[in-house]
Amino acid sequence: MSAIPSEVTSLDFFEIKESIRSYLRTRSEFTDYDFEGSAASYLLDILAYNTYYTAFNANMALNEAFLETATVRDNIVKIAKQLNYTPRSIKAAMAEVTVNVQTNIGSDGLTFPDFVNIRKGDSFVAETVNENYIFTLLTQQTASVDQQTGIASFKCIPVYQGNLLTYSFTVNNTKTQNYVIPSEDVDTERMIVYVSPSIQSSEIDIYNRATSAVALDSNSRIYFLEEVDDLRYRLVFGDGVLGRRLIDGEFVKIDYVRTTGEEANGSRDFTFIGTATDSQGRVIASSQIETITVRTAGDGTPRETPLSIKYNAPRLYTTQNRAVTELDYENIVRQLYPQAKSVVAYGGERLNPPIYGKVYIAVRPQTGSALNETTKTKLKNQLKAYAVASIGVEVIDPKVFYVLPKTYVYYNGNNTNLNSNDLATKILKNIDNYNSQNTSNRYGGRIEASKLGAVIDNSDPSISGNTTQVALGQNLTDFNFGQVFNQCLDFGNALYNPDDYSGGGNGGSCLPSFSVVKSGTFYATGYTEDLVAAGVTSGLIQTPAFSSLEQTQTLVPVNLRDDGKGRMILVTVRDEQEVILNNNVGTVDYTNGIVCVGPLNIALTPDDTQRVPVVVYPAGGSLNVPPGTDPTILNPQVNPIDFTVSDITIPSFDPNNFNGFNFGGGTSLINIIDYPTDTFQYPELDECF
Amino acid sequence: MPYKFKSDKNISRGYRDFNMTFNANPNSRDFGAVKNDNAIKQSVMNLVKTAVGERPFQNNVGSRVTALLFEPYDVFTGEAIKDEIYSTLNKLEPRISVKGVDVRDGYDTNEIEVTVRYSIIGEQIVKEVDFVLEKA
Numbered sequence: 161m162s163a164i165p166s167e168v169t170s171l172d173f174f175e176i177k178e179s180i181r182s183y184l185r186t187r188s189e190f191t192d193y194d195f196e197g198s199a200a201s202y203l204l205d206i207l208a209y210n211t212y213y214t215a216f217n218a219n220m221a222l223n224e225a226f227l228e229t230a231t232v233r234d235n236i237v238k239i240a241k242q243l244n245y246t247p248r249s250i251k252a253a254m255a256e257v258t259v260n261v262q263t264n265i266g267s268d269g270l271t272f273p274d275f276v277n278i279r280k281g282d283s284f285v286a287e288t289v290n291e292n293y294i295f296t297l298l299t300q301q302t303a304s305v306d307q308q309t310g311i312a313s314f315k316c317i318p319v320y321q322g323n324l325l326t327y328s329f330t331v332n333n334t335k336t337q338n339y340v341i342p343s344e345d346v347d348t349e350r351m352i353v354y355v356s357p358s359i360q361s362s363e364i365d366i367y368n369r370a371t372s373a374v375a376l377d378s379n380s381r382i383y384f385l386e387e388v389d390d391l392r393y394r395l396v397f398g399d400g401v402l403g404r405r406l407i408d409g410e411f412v413k414i415d416y417v418r419t420t421g422e423e424a425n426g427s428r429d430f431t432f433i434g435t436a437t438d439s440q441g442r443v444i445a446s447s448q449i450e451t452i453t454v455r456t457a458g459d460g461t462p463r464e465t466p467l468s469i470k471y472n473a474p475r476l477y478t479t480q481n482r483a484v485t486e487l488d489y490e491n492i493v494r495q496l497y498p499q500a501k502s503v504v505a506y507g508g509e510r511l512n513p514p515i516y517g518k519v520y521i522a523v524r525p526q527t528g529s530a531l532n533e534t535t536k537t538k539l540k541n542q543l544k545a546y547a548v549a550s551i552g553v554e555v556i557d558p559k560v561f562y563v564l565p566k567t568y569v570y571y572n573g574n575n576t577n578l579n580s581n582d583l584a585t586k587i588l589k590n591i592d593n594y595n596s597q598n599t600s601n602r603y604g605g606r607i608e609a610s611k612l613g614a615v616i617d618n619s620d621p622s623i624s625g626n627t628t629q630v631a632l633g634q635n636l637t638d639f640n641f642g643q644v645f646n647q648c649l650d651f652g653n654a655l656y657n658p659d660d661y662s663g664g665g666n667g668g669s670c671l672p673s674f675s676v677v678k679s680g681t682f683y684a685t686g687y688t689e690d691l692v693a694a695g696v697t698s699g700l701i702q703t704p705a706f707s708s709l710e711q712t713q714t715l716v717p718v719n720l721r722d723d724g725k726g727r728m729i730l731v732t733v734r735d736e737q738e739v740i741l742n743n744n745v746g747t748v749d750y751t752n753g754i755v756c757v758g759p760l761n762i763a764l765t766p767d768d769t770q771r772v773p774v775v776v777y778p779a780g781g782s783l784n785v786p787p788g789t790d791p792t793i794l795n796p797q798v799n800p801i802d803f804t805v806s807d808i809t810i811p812s813f814d815p816n817n818f819n820g821f822n823f824g825g826g827t828s829l830i831n832i833i834d835y836p837t838d839t840f841q842y843p844e845l846d847e848c849f
Numbered sequence: 850m851p852y853k854f855k856s857d858k859n860i861s862r863g864y865r866d867f868n869m870t871f872n873a874n875p876n877s878r879d880f881g882a883v884k885n886d887n888a889i890k891q892s893v894m895n896l897v898k899t900a901v902g903e904r905p906f907q908n909n910v911g912s913r914v915t916a917l918l919f920e921p922y923d924v925f926t927g928e929a930i931k932d933e934i935y936s937t938l939n940k941l942e943p944r945i946s947v948k949g950v951d952v953r954d955g956y957d958t959n960e961i962e963v964t965v966r967y968s969i970i971g972e973q974i975v976k977e978v979d980f981v982l983e984k985a
Contacts, residue, residue: 189865189882190866190867190882191863192864192865192892195941196907196910196942197895197899199866199883199895200867203867205904205905205907
């Protein structure tokens, strides 16, 4: 019995060819297969290529059959359809405008017309920085005319970017009919479906979109929507059991908006280019029409990406249109509000103290840092349809954890052409990418310095390793200038306790030599140059102390830090020496990571915002993400070190080494982390560094 | 059942290859085979007439001769063709040692006549193969 080609699982051309060749070696008929010029070698090529081609094709075809591995959008959509998932369409940017129309005296020469109409489909032109966009009115608007002034005012009318188009079908039950809208840029949310008994009939039913079979009967005027090939959407009408079945000869008309999506966000300076007519049928000249932009265009989003479909479809399927678990809430909110950059839901029982019977949902929009109240209320009401009865829903703004990594990267300068700066840029890009990939799932609830370290290590083959430590930042925000306030910041993670390193152990005789909580610079009411000068001379600053000539004195820039024994102190720098202005302006709970500031009176901040940054140094490299917190990596500091040139040893943690990691750099300032210089602000762009 | 392999001493030292014409043998109705000298001769012609990149995944197999046929013919192109044949055979046909390559231009017939003289490794006799190169 002869050997048979045995490499049946190979996807490599040469392995396949070798497999056939090794089979021929067991035969005596032909011997020349080893020589490239032989006819046998040519035949082997053909056989191997054919096998390779078939195997590749089978592999790709099978990959496309599963949601996990499919890459072609049409295939992903088809698999998602089995999970009853319809991908989000492109969404038109919406703006609000007020249109004031000055009418002319009517034909009787005495009175103004009664009202003014603007028709459905009439357009506005608006500008962005780069381009002009057309916005369309989706419904006819009528405004009554003020008989004193002759002005008709259309207040805050919503307009949508794109063109209002119509497509129609006549129902023909003798053949299989596909109600496909022939455009790939349809905003399905702005779509209106009309059905009338015939093309001439004035009797019109509006059909609504159904997303589940619940509560449908044979008379429900509904349609289902699904994405089909080439980004088109298809309407599926009822079959007479679930939804009304269309009858032969009925006329289906679809009004839809074809839009360019997010490109038109930010459009403003609207100009009306349609036709306004008064109640007497006269067209009003464009010079008599004034358009005021009330709300700049926003909320335009691109169509759902294949990656997003792969992520959302199975998750939405698990919710089964019911919000029961925290994940259900997150997935449904993503569906209801696709503009969300991140959604975090958590039960009130996870709070301290617990609040039972409530679910909190922290939503961060794509633009800006918080949702407006209208959207919050709308979301809250929409969620009622999914939530379990008796469970209250609160939509809140997310609390942000600013994760501030500082990394020293060792690399072999002989293995790369990049200089130190280029390498740092490359690493920053990788960190940036890591950050943007993790915004949707908040790093799975944990931020691991080792994961971040691996991202840094993999940035370039020349990198041999890195030492990375992270600090955590939040802003003090609950204050008004000139008023005394108290605020606690919960960092949710244990902090290094400087007292443990003080020599005498916890509560020991030696004073701690470093600080793990630092605030940015600000000006505190009452702490003036006059006071500081006097205190420095006498060696004592009274606490709390106020200058008698407060109003004539200049305030000194101050910072907060902890004293290493659980108290917050107020300090300033005078002649390169730290001066303690107040030794009790709050407390630090190192075990639970809670920093309480106050009572304190902030007079001013350098950037005039009501924000003072506070940075802490958490113990260990693994950080927990507490409920309702939205972490983001901010301003990473990357310091590449070519170990072939300079052999610098960086300690992983040595609070008493002032030249080491995360220290202020050799001065006499007590430092574990530097004082933050800027307030923290959530990066608006994905590429934030 | 373990596979049986024939021992080396039973395997013919000759060369045996498919015949490129794939004509059927009228008796056996099988396709034909070429042996020894003829197998090598066929291989030489195959290599010269195969363009680089023609074989799947093997960009180093073949010669640039086909491409050179479309260059304006002069003595330099002739030399280039000669060099190309020479180096291709040296590189890809280990069974022979090329002794010489002659290229003759047929101006009237738009073709190039090539003669390759070679000796089979282990044999002393110099053999020749003649073929005509045409733009196809």
